[in-house]
Amino acid sequence: MELLVLGPLTVRQGGRDIVVPAAKARAVLAYLVVHCGQLVTPEALSAELWPGGPPVSAANTLQTYVSQLRRLLEPDRSPGDKPRVLRSVPGGYLLDLPPAQVDSRRFEEAVRGGRAALEAHEYDKAADLLSAALGWWRGPAYGNVPGDSAAREAARLEHCRLVATELRIDADLALGRHADVVGELEGLVLANPWREELVAQLMLALYRSRRQADALGVYRAARARLVGELGVEPGPELLRLEQRVLRQDPDLEIGGVPSVSPLTHSDAPPRTERERPWRLIAAAAVLLIGVAVALSWGDGKAPPAGGVFSEFDVAVRPGIGYDLDVPAGQPSDWHATNNPRSPDYDYLDLYRTSPAAPHDQISGVDLTNTNAFNAVHAVNRGDPPQVCRGLPRQGGGNVRLAGLSAGAEVCLRTHAGRWALLTVARMPESRQSVLPLHVIVLND
Incomplete structure (x- = not known):
């Protein structure tokens, strides 16, 4: 038996794919897969299934979903035998599956192997591993x-x-397949215009295809986007690559140094030891889905100016305020009401209007004695966080x-x-439902 999540959530039994018919049963199974090997409480599952508050029959309904999933995951289990896959443990449930039986876990392991092979200059191995792993995708994950x-x-x-795709293209470039990846890279840059790693790869592929002018044109188009829309110059690595293309640096050719993309993929591989686990905190007024700190300042020093102050996920109910100025690694600060007697009333930054209001809105609120409103602006999808710095501050x-x-x-x-x-x-x-948001707070 396998669980497939790199596409629609599917149970594969003996080579036959089975889709769990009920949407909420799929949500239960998905939550268990995300927390595979960990205790999952009924309260956590109820909060996931009924974000507006569980019905009176929630406990019985949840048990029904669990029973249905057990029959699906272990169809040959005898009625008197204890479940081995979806087990009952003190405090809740535990999905007990080896990583090899979940395609996302296999994918992440293959990406780690591909990265290691790439760093060891085993380019054929890296390309094969990463191509195979990317071939396991059947559509949007958990679609x-x-x-x-x-x-x-x-x-x-x-x-x-996306990171696995970049690594596979690095391997292809090292193997002399530059002409084969130009079209793919053009599409990736179009879809991810702020990702300088992809711009660098496209420049290198064009240069090696004897299209120096086109490589320089890609750089100038990327610079125009960054300067015109964000007011920032390209990073130093991309600038150095442009200079190397201009002077026709022989190290850019196949077999030169470096033999792969001149930009190092700075994104951490999936599930690194630096990632903090997701936390689920249910409260009457706010559901804090989880906090994943992007940067860890273990030496106690403040993050540098212009960097990221904190990064986390939060899901707010209507009528809820949330303090965004929470230092990395510190407990979250949320507000059940906008009661001015609250000790941290001055720090209500994000507010979502209640269901009784004419429109459901996101507001930036600074509930000081002046009752001033913070700036809030809708921006283009895919814009990087730095785009905010160029907007009016009120x-x-x-x-x-x-x-x-x-x-x-x-x-x-x-x-x-x-x-x-x-x-x-x-x-x-x-x-009445919660609104899940990913928040990146910049350190001005």
Whole structure:
């Protein structure tokens, strides 16, 4: 038996693919897969299934879903035998599966192997490993699963997929397949215009294809985007690559140094030891889905100016405020109401209007004695966090959810004078549902 999540969530039994028919049963299975090998409490599953609050029959309904999944995962289990895959343990449930039986785990392991082979200059091995791993994708990860947990995990896996693609292209470039990857890279740059690793790979592939002018044109187009839309210059690595192309540096040829892309892939491989585990905290007014700190400042020093202050995921109910100025690694600060008697009333940065309001909106609020409103601006999908710094620091108005969709981005000015980029992970199903956001707070 295998569980396939690199596409629609599917159970594969004896070579036959079975899709779990009920949407909420798929959500239960997806949550268990994301937390495979870990205790999952009924309360956590209920919060995932019924973000607006569980019905009276929640316990019985959840047990029904678990029973259905057990029959699907172990069809040959005798009625008197204890489940071996989806086990009951003290405090809840545990999905007990080896990593090899979950395609996302196999994918991540293959990417790690491909990266190691690439670093060891075993380019054929790297290309084979990464090509095979990318071939396991059947569509968007968890494509048929509702729920915030699946949406967050799908976004993480899609990012891993992009990094794996870049690594595979590095291997192809080292093997002299530059002409074969030009078209693919042109599409990737178009879809990811701010990713300088892809721009560098396209420049190198064009240069090796004896298209020096086109390689320089790619650089100038990328620089025009960065300067014109963000007001920033390309990174030093990309600038150095342009200079090397201009002087026809022989090390850019196959067999030169370096033999792969001149830009190092700075993104950490999937599930590195630096990642912090997701935490699920249920509260009456706010559901804090999880916190994943992007940068760890173990020496106690403040992050550098212009860097990332903190990064986390939060899902807010209507009528909820949230403090975005939370230092990396510190407990989250949320507000059940906008009660001015609250001790941290001054730091209500993000607010979502209640279901009773005429429109469901995201507001940037600084509830000081002056009752001033922070700046909040909708920006283009895919814009990097730095785009916020070029926006007016006051005004902008509230942003209506009716004009947003999954992946939409909003810039917000926080109480402490920092910019935050809010990315919609998944649109709420109703005005009463939670709105999951990914938040990157910049350190101005």
